[in-house]
Amino acid sequence: MPDYSPIDFAVPFFVALVLIEMIWAWRRRPQAYEPRDTLTSLAFGLGSSAAGLLTGAAVLALSLWLYQFRLFDFGAEWWMVWWAWPLCFVLDDLGYYWFHRCAHRVRWFWASHVNHHSSQHYNLSTALRQSWTGFFALSFIFRIPLTLLGFHPAMILFVGAFNLIYQFWIHTEAIGRMPRWFEAVMNTPSHHRVHHATNPIYLDRNYAGTFIVWDRLFGTFQQEGTERIRYGIVRQLGTFNLFWAVFHEWIGIAQDVWRAPWRHKLSYIWRPPGWTHDGSRDTSDMIRARWLERHGETATDGAEKPVPNDNPIAGREKPA
Amino acid sequence: MAFLGQFLASLAAILVLAWIARRMGLGRDIRIRDEQHAQMLADEVICGFEAREIALDRSGRAALLRDHAGRVILVKVHGAQFAGRLLGPGSSATIWEDFGQRSLEADSGERLFGRALLDVDNPENWVSAINGAKVSSHA
Numbered sequence: 001m002p003d004y005s006p007i008d009f010a011v012p013f014f015v016a017l018v019l020i021e022m023i024w025a026w027r028r029r030p031q032a033y034e035p036r037d038t039l040t041s042l043a044f045g046l047g048s049s050a051a052g053l054l055t056g057a058a059v060l061a062l063s064l065w066l067y068q069f070r071l072f073d074f075g076a077e078w079w080m081v082w083w084a085w086p087l088c089f090v091l092d093d094l095g096y097y098w099f100h101r102c103a104h105r106v107r108w109f110w111a112s113h114v115n116h117h118s119s120q121h122y123n124l125s126t127a128l129r130q131s132w133t134g135f136f137a138l139s140f141i142f143r144i145p146l147t148l149l150g151f152h153p154a155m156i157l158f159v160g161a162f163n164l165i166y167q168f169w170i171h172t173e174a175i176g177r178m179p180r181w182f183e184a185v186m187n188t189p190s191h192h193r194v195h196h197a198t199n200p201i202y203l204d205r206n207y208a209g210t211f212i213v214w215d216r217l218f219g220t221f222q223q224e225g226t227e228r229i230r231y232g233i234v235r236q237l238g239t240f241n242l243f244w245a246v247f248h249e250w251i252g253i254a255q256d257v258w259r260a261p262w263r264h265k266l267s268y269i270w271r272p273p274g275w276t277h278d279g280s281r282d283t284s285d286m287i288r289a290r291w292l293e294r295h296g297e298t299a300t301d302g303a304e305k306p307v308p309n310d311n312p313i314a315g316r317e318k319p320a
Numbered sequence: 321m322a323f324l325g326q327f328l329a330s331l332a333a334i335l336v337l338a339w340i341a342r343r344m345g346l347g348r349d350i351r352i353r354d355e356q357h358a359q360m361l362a363d364e365v366i367c368g369f370e371a372r373e374i375a376l377d378r379s380g381r382a383a384l385l386r387d388h389a390g391r392v393i394l395v396k397v398h399g400a401q402f403a404g405r406l407l408g409p410g411s412s413a414t415i416w417e418d419f420g421q422r423s424l425e426a427d428s429g430e431r432l433f434g435r436a437l438l439d440v441d442n443p444e445n446w447v448s449a450i451n452g453a454k455v456s457s458h459a
């Protein structure tokens with residue numbers, strides 16, 4: 001079994017591509033980067049891989065134990081079954097879609113995933129802004145079905161790493177649109193910009209990892225329009241402090257559970273982010289509904305009232 | 321120990337990248353342009369927020385907005401972007417006097433979100449809007 005991760009090999013490429021994008025930003029769009037934000041994002045990436053190293057062994061041990069209860073068996077030489085690899089990749093991507101959807105809709109999972117969204121910038125360094133608390137949030141349970149189906153845990157880890165590597169390049173404003181057929185099937189910078197946006201109409205959309213088809217299939221797809229995109233989270237952090245960025249939502253949960261009346265305590269853990277028992281905060285559904293009430297359904301294609309446009313991507317229609 | 325070596329190499333790479341970003345002068349010096357801009361930023365804090373009264377800092381680094389219900393939003397420049405907060409029970413406002421120059425300090429009450437210093441007309445109104453009448457001064 002390989003004891004390395006493909007991600008280790010990708011890191012030098014990540015660094016080189018961030019550098020190239022910085023040069024692009026320097027020439028075309030200096031506001032795409034903010035040095036303090038970049039440092040926080042990159043430190044997130046480093047801390048996340050350290051956390052993964054600490055907890056990876058436990059996840060692997062659990063998976064190997066569960067593997068004995070598998071439904072199907074690819075045989076002792078499971079790695080020789082060539083079609084199992086692409087099949088595993090596609091099914092893992094489907095699993096990722098549901099993990100990601102839950103990560104946005106259940107506050108417990110969000111507390112970990114919010115790390116990835118806490119930057120107000122959208123560039124390749126944002127891609128490396130990965131959670132430190134994924135294990136604590138029990139994110140790995142979303143991969144258990146695949147193990148029980150009969151895919152070897154090592155295979156799942158391997159294709160999962162490639163999925164993560166795929167998602168790196170789509171975190172950029174330097175690419176407008178890919179060719180039509182590509183945009184139709186694959187997750188792209190355009191689709192994922194929508195996912196990172198806090199514009200009401202874009203909230204909780206485009207959960208895809210590699211294939212955007214899952215969003216089209218399950219009704220969570222949103223096309224990027226022409227309005228200026230704002231990135232980050234509904235309640236922006238307003239600080240570059242790394243540790244606050246890592247733990248703020250966990251602290252928020254703890255405070256809410258502590259203060260809430262007994263019968264509402266659990267709701268602060270499993271209900272959507274922004275839910276309160278007294279309606280004092282907004283969930284993404286409430287924000288979207290209020291926005292649609294004011295602007296009408298027709299505005300979803302970006303035909304809303306013009307806002308000061310400092311986003312050169314908006315309005316770019318033809319494929320890049 | 322291979323891990324430690326890898327960790328330190330990555331840490332070095334991170335610091336170098338951030339340093340390069342700084343040397344390249346990436347980021348931008350942004351300001352809140354006008355009241356309309358401030359209103360737009362407040363709408364990002366609370367969707368549908370309609371300001372009845374706006375105090376824009378003369379240098380455009382921060383703004384306070386109040387709606388019909390008396391809710392007050394503080395918007396400030398944060399790096400190359402903006403960030404805002406609905407002020408609550410933990411928030412406070414103070415007027416500072418320095419060589420005859422009066423400025424308003426709005427404290428979000430959140431340690432890491434911090435506070436903003438605003439050079440605005442009639443800061444008293446905002447002090448009372450944010451925390452009742454609580455004026456202090458220093459020379």
Ligand SMILES: [Zn+2]
Pocket residue numbers: 100104113116117195
């Ligand atoms: Zn997400």
Ligand SMILES: [Zn+2]
Pocket residue numbers: 116127171192196
């Ligand atoms: Zn992302």
